[in-house]
Amino acid sequence: MAKTSIITVNYNQPGVTLDLLKSIKENCSLDQIEVILIDNASEVDNENLFSACYAAIKYIRSEVNLGFAGGNNLGIQHATGEYILMINNDTELIPGFIEQLIAEMLIHPEIGILSPLILYHDDPDIIQYAGYTPINFITGRNQTIGFGHLNKDQYANISHQTAFCHGAAMMCRKTDVDRIGLMPEQYFLYYEELDWCEMFKRAGKKIWFSGKTHILHKESMSVGKESPIKTYFITRNRMLFMRRNTSWINVMLFSTYYLLLAIPKQLIGYMLKGRSDLIPSVLKALKWNIFHSKNHLGGSASIIS
Numbered sequence: 001m002a003k004t005s006i007i008t009v010n011y012n013q014p015g016v017t018l019d020l021l022k023s024i025k026e027n028c029s030l031d032q033i034e035v036i037l038i039d040n041a042s043e044v045d046n047e048n049l050f051s052a053c054y055a056a057i058k059y060i061r062s063e064v065n066l067g068f069a070g071g072n073n074l075g076i077q078h079a080t081g082e083y084i085l086m087i088n089n090d091t092e093l094i095p096g097f098i099e100q101l102i103a104e105m106l107i108h109p110e111i112g113i114l115s116p117l118i119l120y121h122d123d124p125d126i127i128q129y130a131g132y133t134p135i136n137f138i139t140g141r142n143q144t145i146g147f148g149h150l151n152k153d154q155y156a157n158i159s160h161q162t163a164f165c166h167g168a169a170m171m172c173r174k175t176d177v178d179r180i181g182l183m184p185e186q187y188f189l190y191y192e193e194l195d196w197c198e199m200f201k202r203a204g205k206k207i208w209f210s211g212k213t214h215i216l217h218k219e220s221m222s223v224g225k226e227s228p229i230k231t232y233f234i235t236r237n238r239m240l241f242m243r244r245n246t247s248w249i250n251v252m253l254f255s256t257y258y259l260l261l262a263i264p265k266q267l268i269g270y271m272l273k274g275r276s277d278l279i280p281s282v283l284k285a286l287k288w289n290i291f292h293s294k295n296h297l298g299g300s301a302s303i304i305s
Contacts (some may be wrong), residue, residue: 001032004098005081005174008089009071011040014049016090016218021054023092033098034058036075041065067188068167069196076177084177088168090218092121100213101171104159112180112205113172113197115165117146117155117214128217130155131162131209135194137250138257140238145209155211162209167193169215176205184244190230191237198245228281235266236285243289259286 006024010017017037024035037050039061047059058078066074072086083102087093097116105111118129130146142163146155170193180203183196197207242254263282270278 001029001099001102002082003080004033004083004085004102004171005036005075005079006033006098007036007038007072007075007079007084007086009038009040009068009075010042010046010050010089011065011071012042012044013089014042014044014046017046017050018053020087020089020092021050021057025054027093027095028098030056034079034081036060036078038062038066038071038075040067040071067185067192068190069183069185069187069192073182073185076174076182079174082174083171084174085171086167086169087215088217088219090121091168092216092218094214094216097213097215101210104208104210104212105171105173108159108206108208110206111208112176112200112203113165113170114208114210115162115168115170117151117209117211118166118168118217119151119214121216121218124216125151127151127155128219129166129168130211131160132164132166134163135241137242137246138253139262140242140254140258157212159208159210159212161206163207164194164197165207165209168217168219172200176200176203179203180205187233187237187240189233189237191233191241195241195244226275226278228278231278232281232285235263235282236288239285239289240292243293 008017008020035054035056036058039045039059041062041064045061047061050057050059060074060078062071062074076084085098101114101116105114115129117127120126120128127146127149129144132145133143135142180199183192187195200207239258243251246254267279267282270276
């Protein structure tokens with residue numbers, strides 16, 4: 001089996017990260033992988049703790065929080081494997097997981113990025129991800145296939161092209177990344193993997209889903225609960241994604257819909273729910289897009305700027 005670089009990013013979650021390392025040790029052929037752990041400026045440096053759990057780990061600590069894309073990109077730059085597997089630190093692997101993903105990529109060389117079936121760790125009978133529908137370029141929305149459905153092995157033997165991968169688990173080839181480029185870092189949080197998928201598509205590669213293996217994700221099924229920082233980045237990056245990946249005419253149509261219909265509806269909903277604390281995050285996100293309207297194709301964005 002070709003060597004695989006497993007990359008995961010830790011930010012103040014040593015417990016779940018240790019669980020991931022243990023699952024890698026238990027379920028992977030260790031002589032065929034390297035594990036790269038990026039610590040995104042956690043309050044406590046737990047290098048000794050992680051090394052005690054996984055002696056061969058490549059531990060890289062950033063003194064600043066690079067965000068999801070930045071942390072993974074730092075790991076990619078240190079990766080030596082033919083394949084790169086980026087997985088959230090709050091996931092756990094099952095036996096044969098990496099081997100099945102590689103087998104799928106060997107069968108289908110057109111695959112650029114591959115994501116597996118994702119099940120909830122706390123309730124593995126419930127599906128979190130089985131692919132994505134395309135984004136509607138007027139509303140900027142799409143759907144997660146299989147989300148919340150009971151897992152009856154309906155995807156067990158299915159592998160096919162899908163609109164987008166899922167950031168919790170993505171495999172790609174190092175040669176493709178070297179040619180196409182790293183994940184765009186200006187998103188910081190949310191939408192970066194969707195934009196990366198668009199980069200791969202423009203380069204002639206395909207985005208793929210496989211239900212022949214799965215990963216367990218500890219993300220809560222109630223993760224949809226909104227916070228100011230999540231509201232800010234979801235709103236900001238939804239607009240940024242459309243600006244980066246559609247024509248200026250489409251951006252005008254989307255902006256008309258978003259500013260005249262979607263945003264007012266969102267603000268009214270917050271007031272009715274007693275969540276007026278989220279309104280400043282929406283306004284800040286709109287302001288960011290206005291002030292970054294001419295330089296949205298490159299560079300990094302700070303967490304709040």
